[in-house]
Amino acid sequence: MKIIDPRVWVLSAACAALTACVAPPPQPEDMRLGIPDRLPVLSTTSDAGALQLTPSEHWQQFFSDPHLQALITKALEFNSDLKVATARVAEARAMYGIQDSERFPQLGAQGEGQRGRVPADLSLTRQAVTSGQYQVGLGVSAFELDFWGRVRNLSDAALANYLATEQARQAFEISLIALTADAYLQALELSERVELARKTVATRTESQRIMAQRVRIGSSSELELRSVDSLLLAARSELANLEREKAQNAALIQQLTGHTGPVADANTLLAEQRFDEVVPADMPSTVLLQRPDLRAAEQQLVAARANVDAARAAFFPRITLTGVAGTASSALDGLFRGGSGAWSFMPQISLPIFDGGARESNLALAEARKHMAVANYESTIRTAFKEVADALAAQHWLAEQEKEQMALVASEQDRARLANLRYEQGSAAYLEVLDAQRSQFSAEQMLLQLQRVRLANTVALYRALGGGSAANSTTNNAVTN
Numbered sequence: 001m002k003i004i005d006p007r008v009w010v011l012s013a014a015c016a017a018l019t020a021c022v023a024p025p026p027q028p029e030d031m032r033l034g035i036p037d038r039l040p041v042l043s044t045t046s047d048a049g050a051l052q053l054t055p056s057e058h059w060q061q062f063f064s065d066p067h068l069q070a071l072i073t074k075a076l077e078f079n080s081d082l083k084v085a086t087a088r089v090a091e092a093r094a095m096y097g098i099q100d101s102e103r104f105p106q107l108g109a110q111g112e113g114q115r116g117r118v119p120a121d122l123s124l125t126r127q128a129v130t131s132g133q134y135q136v137g138l139g140v141s142a143f144e145l146d147f148w149g150r151v152r153n154l155s156d157a158a159l160a161n162y163l164a165t166e167q168a169r170q171a172f173e174i175s176l177i178a179l180t181a182d183a184y185l186q187a188l189e190l191s192e193r194v195e196l197a198r199k200t201v202a203t204r205t206e207s208q209r210i211m212a213q214r215v216r217i218g219s220s221s222e223l224e225l226r227s228v229d230s231l232l233l234a235a236r237s238e239l240a241n242l243e244r245e246k247a248q249n250a251a252l253i254q255q256l257t258g259h260t261g262p263v264a265d266a267n268t269l270l271a272e273q274r275f276d277e278v279v280p281a282d283m284p285s286t287v288l289l290q291r292p293d294l295r296a297a298e299q300q301l302v303a304a305r306a307n308v309d310a311a312r313a314a315f316f317p318r319i320t321l322t323g324v325a326g327t328a329s330s331a332l333d334g335l336f337r338g339g340s341g342a343w344s345f346m347p348q349i350s351l352p353i354f355d356g357g358a359r360e361s362n363l364a365l366a367e368a369r370k371h372m373a374v375a376n377y378e379s380t381i382r383t384a385f386k387e388v389a390d391a392l393a394a395q396h397w398l399a400e401q402e403k404e405q406m407a408l409v410a411s412e413q414d415r416a417r418l419a420n421l422r423y424e425q426g427s428a429a430y431l432e433v434l435d436a437q438r439s440q441f442s443a444e445q446m447l448l449q450l451q452r453v454r455l456a457n458t459v460a461l462y463r464a465l466g467g468g469s470a471a472n473s474t475t476n477n478a479v480t481n
Contacts, residue, residue, distance in 0.1 A: 059177050062462055065273060067264040068184045074257035075180045082176060085169040092158075092165040099158035102151050105143040110324070111136045113332070134335055135342060137326020142348075144320045150313035153306040160303035167296035174292065174467030176256070181459045183253050187263045188270045189452035190246040193445055197239040200441050204232040211430070224430045231434055235441070270451050288384045290466035297373070297380040304366070304373035311366040314359050317351040384464065391461035398454040405447045412440040 063069060076082065115132040123129050146152055211228045214220035254260055288294060327335045328342040352359075416436040422428035 059467065063177075063181060065184075065264075065268075067268060068181060071184055071253065071257050071259060071263060072177050072180050074259055075176055076173065078258040079176055079256065082169075082172060085172050089162070089166050089169050092162040096155070096158040096162040100155045102144070103146065103155055105140045105321075107138060107140055109136075109138055110326075132330055132332070133328070134330070134332050135326060135328035136335060137324045137328075137342070139324030139326075140321060142320045142322055144318060147319065148313035148316040150310050150316075150318075153310035153313065157303040157306035157310065160299045160306060164296040164299035164303065167292040167299060170467075171292035171296065174463055177467065178459050178463040180253075180256050182456050183249060183256060184263055185270070185273070185452050185455050185459070186249045187246070187253065188268060188273070189448050190242055190249060191264075191266070192270055192448050194239065194242045194246055196441075196444055196448070197235060197242055201232070201235045201239055204228065204235050204437075208232050220430065224434075227431055227434050231438060234438075238445075270448060270455070273455055287465060288381065288388065291384050291464075292466065294377075294380050294384055297377045301370070301373040301377050304370035308363070308366040308370050311359070311363040314362065317349050320348045320350075322346045322348070387464040388461070391457055391464050394457045395454070395461060398450065398457055402447070402450045402454055405443070405450050409440070409443045409447050412436070412443045416440045 059072060060069060063072065111134075113132070113134045115130075117128060117130045120126055120128045144151055208225075208228045211220055211225050215222060215225045250263075253263055323343070323345040325341075325343040327340040329335045329337070329340045416433070416439075419428060419433045419436040423430055423433045
């Protein structure tokens, strides 16, 4: 029988190990965004005296109304969801610290003492033996030599996850600011609409009283009285509806900020809000990169790529070092005498030759999550582009619509004045006056709604461009580099 040379076994084992170290080739990424290089431009006219809207402005500069600033400050302090988001950032930062610590050796001090007695019938010398062993040292336990970058990539993934969590918190903060501003604008609009409805109810109540008296003396018809009654009931119904919406909006503001009093004084008007700054014409689409949600998606993609590299590094051997150096002695008072030095060093290399496909599956899982992160990044960019494009288009056409509505209000007011003069002179029926008053009331209500919608669209543009929170350029540059 021929005996196989042991070197053949060693060579076969080495070949098997090297074969196991071969990782599948990386899967290519397909990132085709399909968005224009520049944002759409509908108007190049601008007010030379207006401030420019830039995504880097802080919200205090964008929202200059002191009442609104106070509400936003309370919302940022009061909102529980924002506190949860902030705690998640702290959690992600701690997890990154735990993961990053594995890149460095863990040095620890250890001491050990042992004292025992062996009875005579168990001792080789047939005499009872009392012995002791004491040792003190510093040691490094299972420190991995990261030749293939597994630990480093896991640390990079944890850092990217932490940064993505911070960007998600900023995105929520911007949304909370925008939601508070929208609620404030809604409160101003409803206050003015309620006041307008109350005046209309008072006017129509007086008209109904006069018309009822004229019917009693026979100078007006029952039809005219019923028409006045209908307008009065419609005005009362609209007033009740507006009061309901006002109460609901007040409850929303209380939920957001904890504020229970009036949000502004009675003299604050919707038309006085001046945070509708002009957006520079022909903006590049790269301004979208300042959006926190897009930066969060980017960091999630960075984390997914790092996890792929870590999974690929798992195909290579893992080399760990364990060592300890100190003193040892059989007696406690001999620990620090000459010649008591002791040390041990134990390097270890490990490579699973057969794991049932676990490493391949883990790499495939990381690759799949990376492609999901790529698709999410692309979708976030497209969504951001659409939101900005919609807000820019709405800004242009809402301004046009508001200008036309203001002209309509002026026309309806003049029409109501002329109809009333014609009625007083006996040239027109009172139904013509009622129709003019109804049209005037509707036009004035619509103007207030348009003013609020235009300002709310500016808030939406503020949010779509990344808000006014100061970006952490130092952290972003560190990640980019």
